[in-house]
Amino acid sequence: MAHPNTYRPAAGSIPTEPGVYKFRDDSERVVYVGKAKNLRSRLSNYFQDPDQLHPRTRQMVFTASQVEWTVVASEVEALQLEYTWIKKFDPWFNVMYRDDKTYPMLAVSVGERFPRAFFYRGPRRKGVRYFGPYSHAWAVRETLDLLTRVYPIRTCSKGVFNRHETLGRPCLLGYIDKCAAPCVGRVDEAGHDEIVQGFMAFLSGRSEPVTRELTRRMMEASENLEFEKAAKLRDDLEAVNKVMERQTVVLSIDIDADIIAFATDELEAAVQVFNVRDGRIRAQRGWVVEKTGDEPGSTERREAGEADPAVPQLMLNFLVQYYSDAVERAEAEREEDQKLTQQKIRRRGVDQLSHQAPKTYNPVPREILVDVLPAEVEEVETLLAELRGAQVSLRVPQRGDKASLLETVQRNAKEALHQHKLKRVGDLTARSQALQDIQDALGLDEAPLRIECTDISHIQGTDVVASLVVFEDGLPKKNDYRRYRIKEAAGDGHSNDVASIAEITSRRFKRYHEDKLANPEEDGTVFSDEVIEEETTDNRRFAYPPNLFIVDGGKPQVNAAQGVFDELGIVDVQLIGLAKRLEEVWLPDDAEPVILPRNSQGMYLLQQIRDEAHRFAIAYHRQKRSKRMRATALDGIPGLGPTRRSDLVKHFGSVKKIKEAEASEIAQAPGIGPKLAAIVYEHLHRADSR
Numbered sequence: 001m002a003h004p005n006t007y008r009p010a011a012g013s014i015p016t017e018p019g020v021y022k023f024r025d026d027s028e029r030v031v032y033v034g035k036a037k038n039l040r041s042r043l044s045n046y047f048q049d050p051d052q053l054h055p056r057t058r059q060m061v062f063t064a065s066q067v068e069w070t071v072v073a074s075e076v077e078a079l080q081l082e083y084t085w086i087k088k089f090d091p092w093f094n095v096m097y098r099d100d101k102t103y104p105m106l107a108v109s110v111g112e113r114f115p116r117a118f119f120y121r122g123p124r125r126k127g128v129r130y131f132g133p134y135s136h137a138w139a140v141r142e143t144l145d146l147l148t149r150v151y152p153i154r155t156c157s158k159g160v161f162n163r164h165e166t167l168g169r170p171c172l173l174g175y176i177d178k179c180a181a182p183c184v185g186r187v188d189e190a191g192h193d194e195i196v197q198g199f200m201a202f203l204s205g206r207s208e209p210v211t212r213e214l215t216r217r218m219m220e221a222s223e224n225l226e227f228e229k230a231a232k233l234r235d236d237l238e239a240v241n242k243v244m245e246r247q248t249v250v251l252s253i254d255i256d257a258d259i260i261a262f263a264t265d266e267l268e269a270a271v272q273v274f275n276v277r278d279g280r281i282r283a284q285r286g287w288v289v290e291k292t293g294d295e296p297g298s299t300e301r302r303e304a305g306e307a308d309p310a311v312p313q314l315m316l317n318f319l320v321q322y323y324s325d326a327v328e329r330a331e332a333e334r335e336e337d338q339k340l341t342q343q344k345i346r347r348r349g350v351d352q353l354s355h356q357a358p359k360t361y362n363p364v365p366r367e368i369l370v371d372v373l374p375a376e377v378e379e380v381e382t383l384l385a386e387l388r389g390a391q392v393s394l395r396v397p398q399r400g401d402k403a404s405l406l407e408t409v410q411r412n413a414k415e416a417l418h419q420h421k422l423k424r425v426g427d428l429t430a431r432s433q434a435l436q437d438i439q440d441a442l443g444l445d446e447a448p449l450r451i452e453c454t455d456i457s458h459i460q461g462t463d464v465v466a467s468l469v470v471f472e473d474g475l476p477k478k479n480d481y482r483r484y485r486i487k488e489a490a491g492d493g494h495s496n497d498v499a500s501i502a503e504i505t506s507r508r509f510k511r512y513h514e515d516k517l518a519n520p521e522e523d524g525t526v527f528s529d530e531v532i533e534e535e536t537t538d539n540r541r542f543a544y545p546p547n548l549f550i551v552d553g554g555k556p557q558v559n560a561a562q563g564v565f566d567e568l569g570i571v572d573v574q575l576i577g578l579a580k581r582l583e584e585v586w587l588p589d590d591a592e593p594v595i596l597p598r599n600s601q602g603m604y605l606l607q608q609i610r611d612e613a614h615r616f617a618i619a620y621h622r623q624k625r626s627k628r629m630r631a632t633a634l635d636g637i638p639g640l641g642p643t644r645r646s647d648l649v650k651h652f653g654s655v656k657k658i659k660e661a662e663a664s665e666i667a668q669a670p671g672i673g674p675k676l677a678a679i680v681y682e683h684l685h686r687a688d689s690r
Contacts, residue, residue: 431474437602
């Protein structure tokens with residue numbers, strides 16, 4: 001931990017122009033990105049008396065070890081560059097308004113040959129269009145149930161679709177006309193695609209043409225005395241109207257606007273967004289985030305009823321992030337739509353598709369209504385206008401329907417913050433206490449915000465693997481998990497757990513050690529040319545160290561890992577071992593273990609981390625063991641692929657009988673000639689001789 005005075009730049013060396021600055025830690029990792037109208041004035045605020053800083057800002061400046069800046073031509077450019085760097089570096093101390101993955105949505109898998117509509121929660125995926133979010137799961141399911149009366153889009157899973165395609169008869173939904181049954185050919189790909197486009201167009205806001213068309217067809221059927229058809233169209237019209245009732249008209253039909261409001265306390269802020277399109281509330285979304293402490297007025301105590309002076313800066317950051325992300329996502333979806341359209345054209349062999357593209361909305365509306373204007377409002381309006389490609393009005397409504405709707409959004413923001421505090425107080429308190437318990441027990445200078453733990457898994461020395469799990473702020477960070485195959489300390493039916501721990505520790509920290517010696521590039525991460533074999537839950541790498549590294553085991557395992565630390569010169573990571581029998585915590589230099597109270601929050605957290613490492617290692621071990629057990633003596637024979645292996649086994653009945661056969665007999669099997677038969681015979685008998 002570096003004191004801010006050790007890396008404080010000389011005041012005269014900081015320019016007074018607008019720009020963007022980055023704070024980096026000892027590992028050259030960017031921990032915070034900010035912007036300023038006047039870099040000298042802004043940066044000087046970070047190097048005042050630490051006791052006067054907001055707690056989060058104080059933690060940031062002590063975590064950092066250097067600061068650097070880039071001068072730009074204007075404040076609008078500073079806004080754009082700040083957003084770009086936040087997206088690139090993902091700094092710990094910046095507020096990130098990421099998509100909330102708990103909101104239920106209605107999704108359409110447009111990437112499939114016959115797209116499917118379904119209920120969904122989770123991160124966005126390619127080839128899927130999302131509508132919502134909705135406030136409750138039942139609202140999604142009821143909307144889907146009602147709309148399939150008018151648009152009988154496929155809703156079944158791939159397995160159900162394939163099963164009924166094989167059977168040649170539709171499922172129940174096909175029989176009651178709530179599915180067009182493309183599985184049995186009632187509609188072809190083009191016909192089903194028209195249904196899908198109408199379905200998505202309705203959800204995108206084109207409801208008026210649908211109601212007019214249904215009303216016209218109903219009246220026409222009634223005049224022609226087709227009463228059953230008219231009754232069905234009447235029911236369809238009622239279903240459409242029922243869906244539209246949830247999207248209450250709150251403003252005139254030509255209004256496209258977003259309404260945004262904040263609710264804050266000393267530490268956190270809740271923001272709510274209502275998206276109004278064609279005068280209807282199409283979606284509602286909300287986030288609760290920690291305040292960075294970098295906002296003006298964050299250190300000031302507010303009197304009851306006074307507005308939070310930090311909200312203008314929060315509003316500025318939110319508008320830039322929210323709409324920049326929305327525009328990027330819209331552009332990506334538009335490119336994906338073009339690719340899918342071209343694929344369909346090639347697949348159908350036609351020059352153009354028969355349907356019209358559904359109406360789309362610009363992710364940046366003409367009007368943005370807020371409860372508090374953002375800081376640097378003119379610059380924000382300029383940036384939003386560039387994102388939209390047209391003028392954007394950013395204002396606080398004073399009277400009328402828009403002001404009334406803003407009050408509703410404010411109430412939702414306050415309620416969201418209240419519910420968040422009620423839900424998180426227990427978990428947050430427990431996690432904070434757990435980290436404090438570990439800090440006190442181990443005598444650390446600060447709480448271990450990042451903890452890593454490794455474990456070994458095998459059965460009698462076979463399929464020896466290791467896991468590495470990561471916890472940050474007491475929560476698992478699964479996209480940083482790693483799993484390893486033990487190469488040097490195990491093999492041929494033997495395994496050395498102590499040596500395996502040393503091997504994994506070396507492979508984990510070797511890159512970090514090399515990066516410290518290398519000259520870092522701009523992004524703070526340089527990787528050596530040597531490939532360190534590891535498998536990960538995503539394709540990203542990390543090199544910055546944990547505060548605490550846990551090995552599963554006692555004194556021998558800790559000593560093995562400490563030997564690696566000494567060899568690599570790792571001195572800024574606390575190492576411990578956690579023995580299962582008595583839950584003893586072993587330190588490298590201590591002859592006696594540290595015993596945490598069995599009921600302490602710190603012990604519970606250490607157990608949770610160790611058990612997660614154990615679970616992850618066992619899962620990988622079982623995967624490798626299952627793959628090995630499915631292997632046969634025929635695997636790896638040159639020229640013998642899966643189809644020929646299958647035909648060969650079917651011809652003889654078993655691998656054992658293949659081994660007993662002569663080369664001439666093997667050559668009589670389907671697809672096996674004399675040359676390949678000789679290779680198979682030689683391979684099997686060479687394996688037997690070994």
